[in-house]
Amino acid sequence: MAQLHAMTGGEGPLSYAQNSSYQRAVMDVVKPIIEEEITTKLDISQLSPNDSFWIADFGCSTGLNSFLAMHIITEAIQNKFQSASSIINSQSREFYVFFNDHVKNDFNTLFRSLPPERPYQAAGLPGSFHKRLLPKASLHFAYSSWALHWLSQVPKAVTDPTSPAWNKGNVYCGGARQEVYDAYSSQYAEDIDSFLEARAQELVSGGLMALLVPALSIKLDPSYKGEMVLDHIASILMDMAEKGRVSEEKIDSFNFPTYYTFPEELKAIIERNGSYNIERMEVLDNPGKYAVTSAHAHASVYRAVFEDLMTNHFGCEIVDELFETYRLKLEASPDLLLPEKDISIIIFVLLKRKLE
Numbered sequence: 001m002a003q004l005h006a007m008t009g010g011e012g013p014l015s016y017a018q019n020s021s022y023q024r025a026v027m028d029v030v031k032p033i034i035e036e037e038i039t040t041k042l043d044i045s046q047l048s049p050n051d052s053f054w055i056a057d058f059g060c061s062t063g064l065n066s067f068l069a070m071h072i073i074t075e076a077i078q079n080k081f082q083s084a085s086s087i088i089n090s091q092s093r094e095f096y097v098f099f100n101d102h103v104k105n106d107f108n109t110l111f112r113s114l115p116p117e118r119p120y121q122a123a124g125l126p127g128s129f130h131k132r133l134l135p136k137a138s139l140h141f142a143y144s145s146w147a148l149h150w151l152s153q154v155p156k157a158v159t160d161p162t163s164p165a166w167n168k169g170n171v172y173c174g175g176a177r178q179e180v181y182d183a184y185s186s187q188y189a190e191d192i193d194s195f196l197e198a199r200a201q202e203l204v205s206g207g208l209m210a211l212l213v214p215a216l217s218i219k220l221d222p223s224y225k226g227e228m229v230l231d232h233i234a235s236i237l238m239d240m241a242e243k244g245r246v247s248e249e250k251i252d253s254f255n256f257p258t259y260y261t262f263p264e265e266l267k268a269i270i271e272r273n274g275s276y277n278i279e280r281m282e283v284l285d286n287p288g289k290y291a292v293t294s295a296h297a298h299a300s301v302y303r304a305v306f307e308d309l310m311t312n313h314f315g316c317e318i319v320d321e322l323f324e325t326y327r328l329k330l331e332a333s334p335d336l337l338l339p340e341k342d343i344s345i346i347i348f349v350l351l352k353r354k355l356e
């Protein structure tokens with residue numbers, strides 16, 4: 001299911017390009033961290049003057065936030081080369097940036113919007129980042145922001161009425177029964193491990209990977225009484241079911257293929273994988289919650305992210321009503337927009353591929 005949807009394409013008023021300042025806000029906070037890590041941890045001594053330098057962004061969407069990240073990363077790497085010995089440094093060194101996302105992503109918008117003055121050659125890399133996408137030992141720097149909370153699929157047990165993990169009446173694992181939570185958590189561990197495994201094959205020994213992972217500071221347990229966006233969407237869907245606008249069966253068979261990890265869990269998955277040294281792991285208060293403050297902007301951000309997913313399941317008829325109701329709900333209860341109601345954090349992780 002996750003593979004069949006994408007962020008809303010194009011550059012119109014409902015597009016992800018126009019409605020991603022929530023995700024973009026983290027860049028201001030993370031820029032100095034990435035610059036410092038590249039300066040101190042990137043090992044360029046193995047590169048000969050003629051080697052090109054390969055960077056990839058996994059889950060780039062239509063690009064605007066990705067271009068900013070790629071600018072910061074390439075600039076920091078160029079600075080590192082410039083301060084290195086003249087044998088390693090070369091004015092003619094070529095940089096390649098591979099922009100990855102699902103095949104359904106609007107790559108046309110991405111390529112049309114590429115900054116004309118950029119210090120790299122750009123290439124699209126379509127396909128799921130849970131699989132191998134690049135040649136072995138070819139990649140020098142991997143990056144991913146706001147993408148690793150997407151699962152490869154909704155855990156099967158969650159939609160199976162015969163399973164103890166059937167998630168009837170709920171749309172994700174927040175406030176759900178322990179079995180549901182466990183099914184999501186296992187799927188997440190499996191998916192992150194596949195991601196790490198694929199990148200471990202692609203990265204050169206000593207290559208770096210910077211991840212910005214949306215998360216929660218603690219594990220959500222079944223006693224959680226939800227006030228997150230997905231809880232509001234679930235309650236609006238239930239109201240729509242009562243009015244006969246959508247069937248309850250449709251809601252019962254719908255679950256978001258997303259999961260917010262917490263720091264200990266992510267660390268354990270990386271350590272179990274074993275292919276990387278954790279060079280830095282830092283919890284950042286999600287800056288997005290301070291960047292998007294109006295009801296209209298907030299509803300538009302989530303519509304740009306979820307519209308395609310929800311249209312695929314419920315049909316396009318309900319989507320206007322769903323997000324309009326969400327906007328009105330936020331307008332009627334402005335407290336819901338207070339930054340402290342958004343309990344998400346961002347985990348910044350810098351990994352170094354172990355030497356083989």
Ligand SMILES: C[S@@+](CC[C@H](N)C(=O)[O-])C[C@H]1O[C@@H](n2cnc3c(N)ncnc32)[C@H](O)[C@@H]1O
Pocket residue numbers: 002005006007020023024058059060061062065066100101102105127128129130144145146147150151152305
């Ligand atoms: C919220 S957007 C973030 C886009 C961009 N990184 C940013 O910070 O604005 C998440 C992106 O991850 C992509 N994505 C999710 N799962 C993926 C997968 N398995 N393989 C490739 N891309 C994936 C989605 O299609 C979407 O474009």
